[in-house]
Amino acid sequence: MTCRFSIRLWNICIASLCKARLLKKAEAVIIDGIRIGYLPDVVTYNTLVAAYCRFVGVDEAYLVLSRMREAGVKPDVITYNSLIAGAARHSLPSRSLDFFEEMLKIGIDPNVWSYNTLMHCLFKSGYPEVAYKFFLDMISKNVHPSPFTYNTLLNGLCKSGHARNALKLLRSLERRGFSAEIVTYNTIIDGLCKAGMYGAAKRILTEIGESSHSPNAITYTTIMKCCFRSGKFKQGLEVFAAMMDKGYTSDVFGYCTIISALIKMGMIVEAHSCTDEMLKNGIGLDMACYNTLIYMYCKEGKMSTAFQVLNEVVEAGLESDEYTHSILVDGLCKTGSVDGAYKYLERMEARGFNSNLVAYNSLLDGLCKVGKLDAALELFNKMQVKDSFTYASLLHGLCKAGRFRLASKHMRTCLREGISVLASAQRAVVSGLRSSGLKRDAVKLRAAIRTARILRC
DNA sequence: TTAGGGTTAG
Numbered sequence: 001m002t003c004r005f006s007i008r009l010w011n012i013c014i015a016s017l018c019k020a021r022l023l024k025k026a027e028a029v030i031i032d033g034i035r036i037g038y039l040p041d042v043v044t045y046n047t048l049v050a051a052y053c054r055f056v057g058v059d060e061a062y063l064v065l066s067r068m069r070e071a072g073v074k075p076d077v078i079t080y081n082s083l084i085a086g087a088a089r090h091s092l093p094s095r096s097l098d099f100f101e102e103m104l105k106i107g108i109d110p111n112v113w114s115y116n117t118l119m120h121c122l123f124k125s126g127y128p129e130v131a132y133k134f135f136l137d138m139i140s141k142n143v144h145p146s147p148f149t150y151n152t153l154l155n156g157l158c159k160s161g162h163a164r165n166a167l168k169l170l171r172s173l174e175r176r177g178f179s180a181e182i183v184t185y186n187t188i189i190d191g192l193c194k195a196g197m198y199g200a201a202k203r204i205l206t207e208i209g210e211s212s213h214s215p216n217a218i219t220y221t222t223i224m225k226c227c228f229r230s231g232k233f234k235q236g237l238e239v240f241a242a243m244m245d246k247g248y249t250s251d252v253f254g255y256c257t258i259i260s261a262l263i264k265m266g267m268i269v270e271a272h273s274c275t276d277e278m279l280k281n282g283i284g285l286d287m288a289c290y291n292t293l294i295y296m297y298c299k300e301g302k303m304s305t306a307f308q309v310l311n312e313v314v315e316a317g318l319e320s321d322e323y324t325h326s327i328l329v330d331g332l333c334k335t336g337s338v339d340g341a342y343k344y345l346e347r348m349e350a351r352g353f354n355s356n357l358v359a360y361n362s363l364l365d366g367l368c369k370v371g372k373l374d375a376a377l378e379l380f381n382k383m384q385v386k387d388s389f390t391y392a393s394l395l396h397g398l399c400k401a402g403r404f405r406l407a408s409k410h411m412r413t414c415l416r417e418g419i420s421v422l423a424s425a426q427r428a429v430v431s432g433l434r435s436s437g438l439k440r441d442a443v444k445l446r447a448a449i450r451t452a453r454i455l456r457c
Numbered sequence: 458t459t460a461g462g463g464t465t466a467g
Contacts, residue, residue: 186461190460288463294463
């Protein structure tokens with residue numbers, strides 16, 4: 001009895017070390033324990049598997065599973081749930097599925113937690129149909145969905161562009177006795193806002209007021225962001241003030257949202273005050289927040305300070321991401337250093353970073369604006385993915401250089417592929433064709449634009 | 458294991 005109690009304490013000690021990310025220390029405690037006769041059990045190994053998944057990687061966690069087997073300890077559903085969650089955290093849907101299948105193969109029955117995690121991973125990775133298939137699978141196997149399952153399903157539907165269906169599903173679930181939680185409400189509000197269904201989002205907010213739940217900081221941040229996204233800056237600021245008045249403490253998400261909006265409104269002084277307040281409140285900065293600060297300095301034209309913040313990112317042990325690079329490339333272009341932006345992107349690519357669409361769009365726009373059209377066209381041809389931003393910059397650049405025939409050709413590509421083009425760019429191409437004597441081309445293009453508009457309706 | 462934040466065209 002005493003011995004079992006000691007092993008329990010030993011496992012608690014290992015779990016504490018793992019929680020503090022002290023994995024080597026945890027391993028050393030295990031070795032010391034074995035020396036004095038303690039044998040790691042399934043709890044010990046599961047703790048290690050979860051910690052390796054969280055702080056190291058899925059492959060390393062799987063090696064722990066091999067060690068577990070070698071030691072004659074059988075993995076259980078918790079072991080596999082940790083592995084599935086680890087794969088989900090690293091956005092590895094195929095690994096998640098592999099673990100799920102392996103679990104079935106060795107005779108471990110997945111539980112509701114296994115399904116929830118797998119579904120979340122699949123939704124997050126852009127496989128909503130496969131995720132939904134597993135929802136049906138769990139029902140067919142009599143694994144009862146939990147509120148967590150429904151929240152995951154609703155969130156997955158919203159994130160994959162099916163907010164309307166998510167709302168319908170919520171209503172149907174409510175009719176069958178499901179009681180929405182604050183997570184459910186926040187999920188649906190965010191989905192509806194992102195789909196532009198503001199009226200429906202507002203009705204859900206009213207429902208929260210009528211329910212036994214209270215809005216939390218996430219509700220406020222979601223509403224605030226919704227206001228900013230729809231151009232209602234004043235209302236967004238009011239939501240932030242209301243949140244603070246009600247005694248909620250804003251976290252890094254809230255501050256990030258508000259600072260970014262202030263920068264966009266040109267309220268740099270206020271953005272700085274808000275940043276100071278955030279730092280004074282001891283809010284830990286994450287990469288998204290550092291990106292907002294870098295964005296602030298770029299907008300002020302203080303590129304050297306922006307790069308200083310980038311150094312702080314490295315010192316903080318964080319890794320810059322695609323947002324960082326896009327913001328800096330755009331900042332360099334807008335402060336007149338298009339060459340610097342080009343070189344920066346080249347350096348990033350040499351370091352193995354895959355350039356993203358936004359960074360390329362910013363550079364393309366920068367090149368067009370300084371009249372380096374050939375370089376812009378070279379970049380345009382190199383780009384694998386293009387969107388309405390790409391074409392807007394290119395069309396304006398081509399029109400500015402009087403190359404209306406080429407602009408017209410690209411305009412037609414947009415119409416054919418359903419890429420929306422700014423009305424100003426459309427006008428520039430049509431009037432450019434007309435003024436340069438290509439009247440028939442102008443008429444034809446205008447007709448094509450009208451047809452495309454009708455077909456879209 | 459579920460909810461919110463950060464970048465580009467005019």
